[in-house]
Amino acid sequence: MNPLDYAYTVTFVLLGAAVLLTLYRLVRGPSVMDRLVCLNAVSVLLVTFIAVEVALRGDHAYIGLVITFALLGFIGSLTAARFAERRAHDRG
Amino acid sequence: MTAGDIATAVLLPLGAAFAFTGTVGLVRFPTLLGRVHAATKPDTVALVLVLAGAAFQLPDPRVAAWLGLAALFQFLTAPVLAQTFGRVAYSRGEISTGHLITDELADAVERSREDDDGDGG
C-alpha cells in the first residue's frame, strides 16, 4: 500500500465521518433550518466524494457529475430555503 | 510516487479534514447561525482542496479546466446559500439570541417598526 492509498483511505474515513455527523444533525434537527443546512452539506459532501472518486479512478466520466451535482444541489437547497422563508412570512 | 501523487496525498486528506471539522461544528455548535457557518464554509474549502487534489491525478488541461470551473462555481454558490440560510434562519426567529453579544439587526428592525408606527399613528 503506497502513501497515496493511505491518503485515499484517510480521506474516505474523514469524509465518511463527516457524512455520518451530518446525518446525525439531519435526523436530530431540531429546526427546519438545521435540516436544510444539512441537506446542503450532504450534497456538497456527495460532490466531494465524487471528486475523490475522480481522483481515485482517474476517470473522466464523473467530472460532469461534479459540476452538475453542485449546480443541482445549489438549486435544490436554494429553492427549499426560499420556501422556508416564505413559510415564515405566511405564518407571520 | 510522483510529485502529483504527493500533492494529491496531501490535498485530499486535508480537504477531508476540513469537511470533517466543519461537520463536527455542525453537530456541536449550540446556535443555528453557528451551525450555518460550520456547515457551509469549511465544506467549500474542503471541496476546493479535493478538486485541486484530483486535478493532480488527471494531468489534462481540459480536466483541470473542468475542475476549476467546479471550484469557481462552488465559490459563487456557497456564499449565496450561506447568506440565504442566515437570512431565513433569522427571519424565522430560529436563532438563539442568548448566544449573541450584540444584535444590531434587531435594533434596526425595532427602529423601522417604530418609524412605521409613527407614520401610521
Next chain:
Amino acid sequence: MNTLLAVPVLVPLLGAAASLLMRRAPRLQQGVAVAALTAVVVDTVLLLRVTADGSVITSQAGAWEAPLGVTVVADPLSSLMLAVSAVVLLVVQLFAIGQDIAGLSRAMPQVFHPIYLVLTAGVCLCFLAGDLFNLFVGFEIMLTASYALITQAPTRARVRASMIYTVVSLTSSILFLTGIALIYGLTGTVNLADIAVKLGGAPEELRMVLALLFLVVFGIKAALVPMHFWLPDSYPVAITRISAIFAALLTKVAVYAIIRSQTLLFGRDDISAVLLCVAIATMLVGIFGALVQDDINRLMSFALVSHIGFMIFGLGLNSVAGLAAVVVYLVHHIVVQANLFLVNGLIRQYAGHSSLRAMRGLNTVSPVMSFYFFIPAMSLAGLPPLSGFVAKAALFQAGVGVGGWLVYTALAAGVATSLLTVMAVFRIWVRGFWGTPMPDMVEARERLKRGSHLAGLRFMAAMTGVMVAIGLVVAGAAGPLSEIAFIAGHDLMNGTAYIEAVLGEGAAR
C-alpha cells in the same frame, strides 16, 4: 420494422402529435384522430388475417437482433386483441365526437383526442411487446394517458377517484419494475422469449415466486380479488367515454399480460390452484358487490371485476380449451363492456345521473336505448344466443373437460356468478327501465328532441347501436372466432412457435 407491426403504435402517436398541434381546429383534429384510429383498425385486421393460421410474426425495432434490440411480436392472441381493441376504440371515439358535437360534454376535446390516441398507442404496444421492459413502457404509456383521461372535467369526485386510481396504478408499476429487476437478476435478459428459455435453467421454486409475483403485479391492474377495490371506486366516476374504454380495455390488457406471462414465461410451472382460487374469489366477490350497488356504473364496474374472474378461471384450467375460452371471453367482454358503458352514457343524458334509486321507466322514455341496453346486458349475463353465452359455453366446456374438485368448485362459482349476474343486470332493467317514467326524464327527452343536441345525440346513439351490432357480429362469428381462439390456445400452451419466431429455429430446444 415490419409496417404491420409498426402502425398500431406509431400512427396513433403521430396522430396524437398532430392533433395536439391542431387543438384550435376541432373539426380537423377530429378528422386526424379518426383517420389515425381507422388506420389502426385496418392494420390490425390485416394483422389478424396474417396470423389467424397460428403464425407468429416478429420484428426488431431498430433492427438489432433479438435479445439485444426490442422485439415486437404478433401472434394470434395479440392480433385478435389488437383488432378488437382498435375497433372498440374507434367506435368509442366516434361516440365521443358525437357527444362533443351535441355539446353534451365538458371534457376538453383539444386534450382528449391527443391523449386518447396516446392511450391507443399504449394499449397496442402492450399487446405487441415481446420484451418485458417494453411491456412496462407500454403499460406506462397506457396508464399515463389514463391518468390524464380520468381527470378530464375534474370534479371533486373525479379528483378523489383519480387519486385512488393513480396511486394504485403507480404501486403496480413499481412492483412491475421490481419484478423486472428480479427477472433480470435471475436470467440476465428482458426479452420474453429469451426469458422463457433461460428460466428453464432456473430453480423451480424461484420460478414459482416470480410467477406469483407477476400474477400480483398484473392482477392489480386486472382487478383480481383481493386487489380489485380500486376499480369500482374509480372507473364509474370518469366521464362516459373514458369509463367505457377503461372498463373495456385496460383490465383486459392486464389480463393479456397475465396470460402471456403465465403461459410463455411460467408455463412450465403450474399455479393453477392459485389461479382457480383467485378466480373463484374474483367471480363471487365482484358479483356480490354488483348486487348491492345503486349506481349503474358502479354496478357494471363490480360486474367487470367479477367477469375478470371468468377469464382467470379459464387460464387456471391450464388447457388448450381453457385458454381458447379465455380468448373468446376476452373478445366478448371487451365489446360488451364498452357497449354497456356507452349505454350508461346515453342513460345519463335522460336521467341526469346513473343512480337506480331515482330512475324509472327508461323503457318508455327511449325504446331504442332500452334495446341497446338489453342486448349487451343479456350478453353480459351469458344468456344465449349472444357472445356471452358462447364464451361461457366454451369456458364451462373446458372446465368440465379438465375436472378435479377445485375446477368443479370454480365451475359452481361460475354458475352462481352467472345467475347473480343475471340478477344484477336485470335489476337495472327492472328498476331503471321498467315502471312509470320519472317526469323529469320525460321532460329531458322532450328537450333533447327539440334542442340543438339532437344531431349529436343521434350520432351517439348510432355509435352505441354500432357497438351492439359488433356484439352481435361477435356472437355470429363465433365459429371463426373460436377457431382462432383454439389456435391461439394451442400456441400459448406450446410456446415453441413464439420462441422460435423470436430467437430463431431451435431456440426453444
Next chain:
Amino acid sequence: MLLPAILALHAAVAALLPLLADRFGARIFLLAGLPPAAAAVWALANASGILSGAPVTAGIAWAPALKIGLDFRVDGLSLAMTLLVSGVGAIIFGYCAAYFRADERGLGRLAAIMVLFAGSMLGVVTTDNLFALYVFWELTSITSFLLVGHEDHKEQARRAATQALVTTTGTGLLMLIGFIMLGTAAGDYSISGLVADPPEGGPWLTGALVLVLVGAFAKSAQVPLHFWLPAAMVAPTPVSAYLHAAAMVKGGVYLVARLAPGFAEAGVWQALVLSVGLATMIVGGWRALRQDDLKLLLAYGTVSQLGFLTLLGGAGTQVAATAMIGTLIAHGLFKSALFLSVGVIDHETGSRSISRLSGLGRRMPLLAAVATLAAASMAGLPPLIGFAAKEAALEAFVPGAAPSPPPVAAGAMLAGVALASVLTFAYSARFVWGAFAVKPTVAENRAGAPSPLFAAAPVVLAALSLVLGIAPALVDHLAQGYAHALPAGHKPYHLALWHGLTPTLLLTVLVVAAGVALFLKRRAVGRLQNAMPRWPDAEYGYHLFLHGVYTVALSVTRRSQSGSLPVYLGIILATILALPGVRLVAGLITGGIAVPGPEDGLRIWDSPLELLVATVIVVTSIATVREHRRFPSLILLNVVGFGTAGLFVLHGAPDLALTLVLVETLTTIILVFVLRRLPTTFSVRPDGWGKRLTVLLCTAAGSFIALALWLMTAARSGDPVSTGYADRAGEAGGTNLVNMILADFRALDTLGEVVVLVTAAVAVSSLVLLNRRDRVVDESSAEPAVPAPGNAGGTGEDPGPPGTGALALPVHTAGAEAVGGEPAERDPRRGPESDAADADAEAPEAPEAPEAPDESEGPAGGRRGDSEQGEDSDDER
C-alpha cells in the same frame, strides 16, 4: 332447410312488428300469427314422412370448434310438440287480435316478443344439439320474462317476471352444466346420438342427469320449483294461455320425454322423475281446489298436469309414452281453451274471481258450453281426448303391465295417478261451477256475449278436444311415432275410447265418483285446507334465497370495499406476502431455494463505502417515515435521493446518478410549490395496533422483495445478454453503452419514455392551468337542463333564459354551473356529503328520491282485472 328458414321468419317478423304497430293496431297479431301458422303447416305437411320413421334434419354450423351447432331433427315427438306449440300458438295469436285494444301501450313490442317466444319454443322442440337446445330454452326464459313483465308499471308484474327469470335461468345454468357433462362423456352434443348411444352409467352420469332434470323440472314448474308459475299469471291472459298452457312449461316435459329413451333405465332418473312428478301432480291438484281466481285455479291445475306429464314422460315405457303424447296434446288444447275462456270472462265482466261471478252460464251459453267441454276433457271424461289419455296413463302403471317400473312402485304410482285424477275432476268441476253457475250469495254479472272472433279461439280448441277424442287415432299415430323408440310392454297399446271392460275403466269410474263427492263436499274441503298448516314451500325458499344472497352480498361488500386507499394498498401488500412471499419462505424451508454460502459469493459488502451509503439511505428513509412535518420530511427525502445517487456513482452508473439527482431536484422544486399551500404537518393518527400492523406488513413486504432480489441474483447462471452490446457498439458508433442503449439499441423504450413525459405534462397542465377552481364542472354528460331528480317536482318552471334554450349550455354564465351541474354530483346519494366548497359545481343537496308508488293502477288496469291477482285467497263463499 325449410325449418331454419321458418325460424328465421319468426325473427324477421319480430323485428318488423314494432315498426308496424302504429299503423295496424291490434291487428298486427294476425301478422304475428303467420310464422307459427307456417310452422304448423310445415309440420302437417311433413307429418306422414316423419311418422313413417324418417325424421327431417337440417343444420347450420355456428361454432364447430366449441361443438355448438344449430342442428335440427324433427321426429315423432318433435312433430307432436311442433303441432302443439305452433298450432295452438297460431290460434292464440288470432285471439290476441280481438283481446287487445288498438291503443294499448307497446303492442308492437308485445307481439314481437310473442313471436320470438314462438320461434324459440319451436327451436326447443326441434333442435338436435344440446347447446342449441339450451340457446332456445333460455330464449324462452328471456322472452317469457319480458312477456310476464309486459305491464311493467305494476310492481307485481315486475316481481313475477324476475322470479320466473331467476328460477328458470338459474336452473337453466345447472342444466347447461349437465348438458356439458353429458356431451363430454359422450363426446358428442347431438341429442339423437346421445339417446341412441348413452354414455356409461356412474356418478358422472348421475350428476349430469340430476342437473339436467333440475333444469327441466324448473321449466315445467315441478314441485318444489313450481312457485313461479302461479305468480306469472299476472301476464295478459293470452300470454298465460300460450306460455303456461301450451308452450313454455311443456319444455321441461319435452326434455324429459326426449331423453327418456336413453336414460330411463338410470336409477336416479326413475327415482327423480317418478317421485317429483307424483308430488307435483298431487300438490298442484290440491292447491287448485282452493283457488278463488279462475286463472290461478287453472295455473295450479297446470302444475298438476305437468307433474302428470313428467311422470309419464319419464317412466320410459311405451304405454306411458303413448299416454304422455296424448295428455300433452289434450292438455294443450283444453288448458288453452280454458285460459282463453277466462280471458273472455275477464274481458267482459272485469273479474275472474269465483266469489264475484254468477250466472254467466245464462249470459254466455256458447262460452259455457265450450268451457265445460274443455273442462270435461281435463277431468278425463269421455268422449274427449282427455279421457283417452287418462285411460292410457292408468294403464301404464297397472302393475305388471310393463317391465318397469317394478310392481310395487307401479302400484304406488297407480294410486297416485288415481288420487290426482280425483283432484283433477274436483277442480274441473269447481271451475265450471265457479265460472258459470248461478250462486245465490253473489249478484249476477251483467255482461254481454263476446264477439264471434273473440270466442272463436276457445271454440276451435274445445272442438279439437272433442274431435280428437272421438277419433283418437289421429293422436295415437303421433304417439306411436314417439313410443316405438321405447321398450315395448306385453302388448301394444293404442289410444282409444273403448278398450273393453278393463281394470282401468273401473278405476275411472271410481275416480269420477270420488271426484263428484269431493266437489260436493267443497266447503268441508275448504275448511280442511284452511286448517292444514301451510308448509314452507319453495316460494318461501326463493325469498329466503334472495334475502340470503343480498345479505351475503352486502356483508361481503361492506367488509371488503372500505373505500379507503391505505386499506386497499395494505391488502395488495398482504397479497404479495401471501402468494409469492409464502412461496419463497416455503422454498427456503424445504430447501428448494438455495441460500448462497460464502463460497457462492455471500458477503457483507464490496466496499466499506457501501456501508456508509447504506447508512445514509437507511437512516434518512426511516427518519422520513417518522417525520410528521411536511417540509422536514421533504428534506430528508432529498437526502435519501442523494444517498441513492451516491450508490449509483459507486456502482459505475454516473448517467443514472446524474438523472436521479436532476429528477430529484425538479421534484423538490415542484413539491415546494405544492407544499406551500398545504398545512405544515401531516395529520397524525394515534399509535396503536393498526399502526404496528402496518409497520409489520410493510417491513415484511420490503424484506421479501430484498430477499428475493438477493436469491435471484445469486441464482443467475451465465452472463447477461447485455454483454452483446459492447461488441456492437463499434457498429453503432458510440462509446457510452447506456446512451447507446437508450438512443439506438432500445430506442423504442426511449420513445415511450418521451411519450409518457409529454402526456404527463399535458395532463398536469390541463389539471393545474386550464381548469381553475371556478371552472370545476362536469361533462354535463347529463343533459344540462334536466333538473336533479330530487328537485324535479318543483321545477316545472323555466329551465333557462328564454331564447337561449336550456340546452345552450355554453352560453350560460352565472347559471351554467348550477343548471348544467354534473350528474354525478347531483346524484341524490352524494347530496349529504357535498360540501360548501364545491357548491357551485355540486347542486345543493337533493333529497332522497323516494321509490314513488309507480303502480299506477288506473281504471284502465281494471279491464283485465289482473290487479286483483293475489296468491291463495283462501276464503270462499
Next chain:
Amino acid sequence: MNAPGLVLIFAVAVLYSTGFYLLLQRSLMRVVFGIVILGHAANLSLMLTDHAITLPPLLTGKDGPISDPLPQAMALTAIVITFGVTTFLLALAYRVWLGDDNDEVPADLEDRRIGRLSEPEDSS
C-alpha cells in the same frame, strides 16, 4: 456469483419498507414521498443485479469489468417515467387542495354509504 452484499440488500429492504409505509398513509404528499422512495428502491434493485464495484459502461479501453449497461438504461427510463407520473400526482394533490384545503385521500363516499347499510336495499 453476483449477489450483492448484504448491506445493500438491507438498504433495499429498508427502502421498500419505508416506501410502502408512506404509501399507506392518508396524506397524498406522503404517498408521493412513498412513491419516490419506492422508485429509488426499484432502481436500486435493478442496479444490484450486477456486480457492485465496477467501471462505468464506457468503452474507453480501460481494464476492469464495466458494469452492465442494460439495468442502467432501464432504470434511467424508469426514473424519467416515474418522475412524469409523480408530477401528475402532485398536480392532483394541488387539485385536491383546491377542493379540500388539504391533501388527504378521502374514503369513497358510495363505499361508505354501502358500508353503513345494515339491510339489503332491495331483495326484490
Next chain:
Amino acid sequence: MSAPSDAGAEPGRPVRRQLLGRLVMAVWLTLMWVILWGDASPGTVVAGAGVAAGCYYAARLPHLPVRLRFRPLRIVLLIGHIAVDMLVSSVRVAFHALWRPAQMRGAIVAVPMRTDSDLLLVMVSAGLSLITGSLVIELNREEGVLYVHGTPVSSERSVRHLRRQVRRTEERFVRAFGTQRDIDEFEREEQELLRADEENSEEETR
C-alpha cells in the same frame, strides 16, 4: 422588519438595465450548461437557455447591472486575502468545534458601506459570506448597510475587529472591481466616516 432584498423590481430602476442584468445572468447559466454537456449543438444551447429560465423562475435570482472594472493585480490580491481568510477562519472555527463549541458566541453587527454600487455591495457580502466566521444576514441596499453575523465573537474588541474586517474586505473589492467613480465615491465616504469617528472619539475623550 425590512423586506428581504429580493429581486423584486425596485421603483425607479430603469427597466432596460434590469433586462440587461437578467440577460447576462441567463447567458452565464446557459454557458455553464453548454460547458457541462461538453458540446455546443443548438439543442444543448436551447436546453441550457430553458434551464436558465427555469432557474430564474425557481430561484428568482437577482438581476445585476454590470458596471465593473477589472484590475488584475488587485483581484489577485483580493483572492489571496480571501483564500487566507478562508483557511485561517476555517481553522479557527474548527478549533472551536473540536475544543469548546458550547462557548462559541457570535454577534450581528451593522456595518455602513461606503460604496453605492449595488453590484459591489453584493460582491462584498458574497466575499464575506465565503469566509468562515462571517455571514451577511441582511443587506439594506437603500441605506447601504450590511448586517453581518460574526463568530466566534466573545467581546467588544472582537466586535470591532469584525467591523474592521468587513470594511477591509469592502475596500479590497472596491479597489479590485470598482469603476473610477466607485473608488472616488468610496474614498469620499471614507473620509467622512473617519471624520465622524474622530469626532466621536473626541467626544468620548472629553
